[in-house]
Amino acid sequence: MNLTLRIWRQRSPQDKGRMVTYQVSDVSPDMSFLEMLDVLNERLILEGEEPVAFDHDCREGICGMCSMVINGRPHGPQKLTTTCQLHMRHFKDGDTIDIEPWRARAFPVIKDLVVNRSAFDKIIQAGGYISAPTGSAPDAHSTPVPKPDADAAFEAAECIACGACVAACPNGSGMLFTAAKITHLGLLPQGQPERETRVLDMVAAHDDAGFGGCTNIGECTASCPKGIPLTTIGRLNGDFIKAARKRS
Amino acid sequence: MLDNQTGDNQMGNDQMGNDQMGNDQMGNDPMGNDQIGNYIVGEPIAETKAPDGPIETRWERRRFSGKLVNPANKRKMTVIVVGTGLAGASAGATLAELGYHVKSYCYQDSPRRAHSIAAQGGINAAKNYRNDGDSVYRLFYDTVKGGDFRSRESNVYRLAEVSVNIIDQAVAQGVPFAREYGGLLDTRSFGGTQVSRTFYARGQTGQQLLLGAYQALERQIAAGNVEMNARHEMLELIIVDGRARGIVVRDLVTGEITTEFADAVVLASGGYGNVFFLSTNAKGCNVTASWRAHRKGALFANPCYTQIHPTCIPQSGDHQSKLTLMSESLRNDGRVWVPKKAGDKRAPGDIPEDERDYYLERIYPSFGNLVPRDIASRAAKNVCDEGRGVGPGGLGVYLDFADAIKRLGRPAVEAKYGNLFDMYQRITGEDPYEVPMRIYPAVHYTMGGLWVDYDLQSTIPGLFVIGEANFSDHGANRLGASALMQGLADGYFVLPNTINEYLAAGPFPKVDGQHPAAVEARTQVEDRLQRLLSINGDRTVDSFHRELGHIMWEYCGMERTDAGLRKAIELIRGLREEYWRRVKVSGAGEGLNQALERAGRVADFLELAELMCIDALHRTESCGGHFRAESQTPDGEAQRDDENFSYVAAWEFTGAGQPPVLHKEDLNFEYVHPTQRSYK
Numbered sequence: 001m002n003l004t005l006r007i008w009r010q011r012s013p014q015d016k017g018r019m020v021t022y023q024v025s026d027v028s029p030d031m032s033f034l035e036m037l038d039v040l041n042e043r044l045i046l047e048g049e050e051p052v053a054f055d056h057d058c059r060e061g062i063c064g065m066c067s068m069v070i071n072g073r074p075h076g077p078q079k080l081t082t083t084c085q086l087h088m089r090h091f092k093d094g095d096t097i098d099i100e101p102w103r104a105r106a107f108p109v110i111k112d113l114v115v116n117r118s119a120f121d122k123i124i125q126a127g128g129y130i131s132a133p134t135g136s137a138p139d140a141h142s143t144p145v146p147k148p149d150a151d152a153a154f155e156a157a158e159c160i161a162c163g164a165c166v167a168a169c170p171n172g173s174g175m176l177f178t179a180a181k182i183t184h185l186g187l188l189p190q191g192q193p194e195r196e197t198r199v200l201d202m203v204a205a206h207d208d209a210g211f212g213g214c215t216n217i218g219e220c221t222a223s224c225p226k227g228i229p230l231t232t233i234g235r236l237n238g239d240f241i242k243a244a245r246k247r248s
Numbered sequence: 249m250l251d252n253q254t255g256d257n258q259m260g261n262d263q264m265g266n267d268q269m270g271n272d273q274m275g276n277d278p279m280g281n282d283q284i285g286n287y288i289v290g291e292p293i294a295e296t297k298a299p300d301g302p303i304e305t306r307w308e309r310r311r312f313s314g315k316l317v318n319p320a321n322k323r324k325m326t327v328i329v330v331g332t333g334l335a336g337a338s339a340g341a342t343l344a345e346l347g348y349h350v351k352s353y354c355y356q357d358s359p360r361r362a363h364s365i366a367a368q369g370g371i372n373a374a375k376n377y378r379n380d381g382d383s384v385y386r387l388f389y390d391t392v393k394g395g396d397f398r399s400r401e402s403n404v405y406r407l408a409e410v411s412v413n414i415i416d417q418a419v420a421q422g423v424p425f426a427r428e429y430g431g432l433l434d435t436r437s438f439g440g441t442q443v444s445r446t447f448y449a450r451g452q453t454g455q456q457l458l459l460g461a462y463q464a465l466e467r468q469i470a471a472g473n474v475e476m477n478a479r480h481e482m483l484e485l486i487i488v489d490g491r492a493r494g495i496v497v498r499d500l501v502t503g504e505i506t507t508e509f510a511d512a513v514v515l516a517s518g519g520y521g522n523v524f525f526l527s528t529n530a531k532g533c534n535v536t537a538s539w540r541a542h543r544k545g546a547l548f549a550n551p552c553y554t555q556i557h558p559t560c561i562p563q564s565g566d567h568q569s570k571l572t573l574m575s576e577s578l579r580n581d582g583r584v585w586v587p588k589k590a591g592d593k594r595a596p597g598d599i600p601e602d603e604r605d606y607y608l609e610r611i612y613p614s615f616g617n618l619v620p621r622d623i624a625s626r627a628a629k630n631v632c633d634e635g636r637g638v639g640p641g642g643l644g645v646y647l648d649f650a651d652a653i654k655r656l657g658r659p660a661v662e663a664k665y666g667n668l669f670d671m672y673q674r675i676t677g678e679d680p681y682e683v684p685m686r687i688y689p690a691v692h693y694t695m696g697g698l699w700v701d702y703d704l705q706s707t708i709p710g711l712f713v714i715g716e717a718n719f720s721d722h723g724a725n726r727l728g729a730s731a732l733m734q735g736l737a738d739g740y741f742v743l744p745n746t747i748n749e750y751l752a753a754g755p756f757p758k759v760d761g762q763h764p765a766a767v768e769a770r771t772q773v774e775d776r777l778q779r780l781l782s783i784n785g786d787r788t789v790d791s792f793h794r795e796l797g798h799i800m801w802e803y804c805g806m807e808r809t810d811a812g813l814r815k816a817i818e819l820i821r822g823l824r825e826e827y828w829r830r831v832k833v834s835g836a837g838e839g840l841n842q843a844l845e846r847a848g849r850v851a852d853f854l855e856l857a858e859l860m861c862i863d864a865l866h867r868t869e870s871c872g873g874h875f876r877a878e879s880q881t882p883d884g885e886a887q888r889d890d891e892n893f894s895y896v897a898a899w900e901f902t903g904a905g906q907p908p909v910l911h912k913e914d915l916n917f918e919y920v921h922p923t924q925r926s927y928k
Contacts, residue, residue: 012839030564032675038569038790045788045834045843053840055357057530059570061671062455063361078674085674110501111840118478121358125470129463130422134342134740137413137420141377144431154424154449157456161360188422 001027001093005040007052008100010109017109019098029089033076034059034066036088037099053112061085061225064160067167068113069100074164074223082162082225102163104172106210119209120161120177126205127198128181130190149187156183158226165220165228171212176220178206179236180228186239196243203240283907284814285865290909293547293898297746298402298702303388303919307406310702311745315752322347324755326510327747328495330482330537332359332465334458334732335715336516338739341464344473346744348751351508352465352474353497355481355532355845360462363518363530364735367454368575368668369438370446371418371732373411378435382443384408389920391730394440394620395695395723396872396888397922398550398896400915402702403720410741411733415447417740421460425449438728439576440620440927446729451575451667457732461739481845482537483776484769485513485544485711486759492541492711493759494766496773500845503838505777507761507770511754512710512747515541516739519694519716521554523853523860524805525797527691528560528573534849535856538698538717546706547898547911549719550696551856552864555726555873556806557692558624561675561685562644571690572675574647574668576728579617581652581661582685584608584624586645590635596646596684607631615927622725622873622886623927625689629806630884632688639686648684689806693731695722695873696863699898699913703746704738707898712747714738719896724872777837780847785830789847792827796820796850796857804861809877813865817858821905824854855904862899862908869893881924890922 002025010017024040031039034056041051057065066083070076076086091097099113107115145153157180165176182199185191191198207213214233221230299309317325325348329340332354340352354362374387387408392399415433419425425447426434438446449456468474479500486494486507494509517537521527542548559574585606587599607627609616619627628645631637638644653661658681662669669680676686697719704712704720715735722730759766803809803816827850835841869889870879879887894917900909 028565028567030677031567032569035567035569039567041843042788042790045832046786048834050835051843053842057356057361057532058363058366059531060366060528060572061674062366062452063356063363063530064365065356065361080670081674085671087675087677089677114840117357121360121466121469121476121478124463124466129467130420131467132417132420132464133345134338134417134464134744135413137416140375140415140419141432143419145427146431147427147429150424150427150431153422154426154456157424157449157459158452160455161358184424185422188424190420190422 001029001088001091003027003091004096006096006098007112009052009112011111013108013110027088029087031088032059032084033070033086033088034084053114055114056084059084062160064162067102067115067162067164069102069167071098074102074167075225080225080227102167104166105212106172106174107163107166117161117163119211120163120174122209123174123178123202123205124181127194127201128185130185131194132190143189145188153184153187156180156187156228156232159228160226162225164223164225166211168219168223169212170217170219171215173214173220174206174209174211175214175233175236176224176228178202179232182236182239183232186235195239196246199236199239200243200247284817285862286907287862287866288907288909290900290911293699293911293913295400295701295913303401303405306402307409314746314749317748317752319347321755323349325349325751326351327512327514328353328508328510329514329516330495331362331516331518331715331717332462333362333364333516333518333715334454334461334735335739336362336514337458337461337465338736339514339516339714339743340474341461341468342740342744343747344468344471350468350474351477351510353477353480353482355479355500357478359465359476359478360459362458363533364458364732365455366530367732368451368573369577370436370448370453370729371414371457371736372438372445372727372729373415373447373733374408374445375412375415377433378444380443382445386443387411387445390441391721391727392723392920393925394725394727396725396886396925397723397890397894397917397920398553398871398915399721399723401917401919406742407721407734407737410737413741414733414736418457418460421464423449423456423460425456436577436580437618439579439618439624440727448577451577451665454732457736461736482517483540483773483848485541486766486769487544487708488759488763488765491709491756493756496769498773501840503836503841505770505773507766509759511751511756512712514712514714514743515698515717516714517717519697520853520856521691521694523796523857524691524800525793526563526568526571526801528557528571531570534852536849536852538713539852539856541698541706541708541711543901544708545901546708546711547699547900548696548859549699549896549898550724550863551860551899552804552867552874553695553724553872554691555621555693555695556625556689558621558628558689559647559687560690560692561672562639562688564640572671573690573692574672574685574687576621578647578665578668579624581656581664582617582647582649583651584617584645584647586631586636586638592636596638596648605631605636612927619927620725620727626806626875628689644686644688646684647687649680650684653681693726695719695724695726699896703749704743705746705750710750712743714743724874777844777848780831780833780844780851781837783828783831783833785832787830787832789831789833789843789850792823792831793846793850793853795823796853799823800857800860804864807875807877808864810865813861816861817865820854820857820861824904827851827854858905859899859908863897866910867893867897885924888922888924894922
């Protein structure tokens, strides 16, 4: 199939940036979206132009590196699918496709479609862990974990930190990301000792990093490639209120 | 036997670590020495750090005999860790917890994205929670046998021993392993074993273990003990007075080249499977950190040992940029088959039961679909070579869940493998609940890597190598769910104990960017980048990489022959020469330039590829993942030659296109007697 691509090109963080139109032809429906961009980039290099910069790595939907807004939706039209797992069979001949970077105050553009997501690491640094130095652990079976808790913790732990939630949120909030970690660790017995400090510190770090506040719109969960549920934010709110009350 | 041997070591061990990297060594051999596959036999090399005596107490005795560093001195010392996968992140966090200052580097935008994240199936540990006859000794035995008797007993025993601590550590960090209704940990079985010792977190075990290590690392970053440098790539090693003292890195965002120093350098930079272009590795995985260290004198061991994983999604066309693994755990419940008749084009559902060949169950009745990876891969190749392959190009076999769905019910299959089935459907557009999956082998892991001793130190003092980047534990074939085990064993428990012995002699004299060795290394990096940018040819980096991949898959893949390997070496040399003449890299050295990043990596793959072929050519036996067509049993299984090849091949670099020097480390088996591996 033949497609028209309109891609955000921005040379540097200082550059204003603009949409640039490219034609690509002979796209196979079995190609992944990124393979289609590879074909474009190979051509641009041979024409002496700079290829389109985009983040990608594992190309199997788990590293969280790929990050494109496709036709206005983070990771494109297919639900529960990262950009790298999106295949061209979901588009048709003659389509025009808009490709943009994540746009959020906390994720400044570095170049073209590449953004800086180190704000997520800052949130984890504030408390997204259980303090268990190497060598200090008791036998793994010393604390049984009820299966429903373990399963719900796993579901939240599946977050790949791609940032689609932030890109989708009208407020540019990173609350789904933060809540996923709060939920994962807060559901496990091992996570209890730091549960209250964790939620206060992580939310403070979230706010400091320039993310917007959460107003329960739900765009985040709708665009999350891992389907992290909105109930995690409810859980975060509950933990936060409890902890904040204690502290005050 | 060693038909290419040209006599004694002409280079001499004294030259190790003193290699000068001149531009003249980058292209084809300027001396016209094009003897294909030539190499020089050098002095043998020996592992001397492992104590002898009872294997059960070797690790304990090594920890006791090794020197310690007092806490006040630890604070004065810095360790560089390159890579933040399971090995690098766990090592970085643990070294920082011990009190060392750590400088950590990764090319991704966050340490959490290292490719360990993609490991699916699980992690082995000799917990024997199942009471099914497992033990540390059995895990040790299975791993030595699975590696086809080409690994070191001491190292493997230690790995099995610390495996139990890894599970404890991960659970304490909040890794959400699968659990049973009673709240205890669930396990499953994996290829090459008959016990159930694999702990897992659905199909995302690597992700969950890596996040555990990443979170521990972030905790140390917050505490100021780790300086994290994401989007930085190591491009050279700096050696001062014979010790690894630093690295040259490029900031991938600004393009700035800097020199970084420490008292020791740890490489945790992963494997080199991307030399095949198509592999299950992430696109950014590369050999550059290891290869730069190799060029500076670190020996490279067993480069030809690559693992071809049997269950990957087949290639769909020439545009393919990578291959996707379907976890080996699927072989627990899925049945592998092809039509009995060659060229059978019927849909799988139309082929009656008695016209299907469940070939793994037929040939290997006792292990069935759970034979080790090398055996399953080659069996798939054989049936496809017979014209019985399925799907486009006949390069695929069925992995069928119909029986499992009938036996367990769809919900149970969904709970176990749901995310894998979803992934398969997203990529192929086919529903594996309705039609059998199609799978085909793909390059997945490299057992070879930089040579290390029992302390995980390379032949360059102060340079330690952990995880997939070293060669130490898997021999010629790695068992499933053992990569995660090894990465975390090295990072959490082994290196943080063994590195003290080396650092007890530190802190070493301060070095800065003005030191001649630093200036030289930095200049080499700058010159090389400039050279890549200035060629301005007419072929892209990817086109070279694809061509290299074709050569390697064809001649150094699942089956290797003398003639094929010689041809490959010739082709690789030609391609390398062409690369430095015709490659086109657009853009500049300043700022983010992904084409330039790839160009440097492919240049190193073009050198590594030749060494892999030389190693494969010299090892005329078959063992594990290395199958030489000339060396097979009457029924087509790998035929080892223990009399001549029971050694580790550790190669010394002498220049691109120059004959490398082979240093042999003899392998001695005191506990597990080498036999022909049988899974029948």
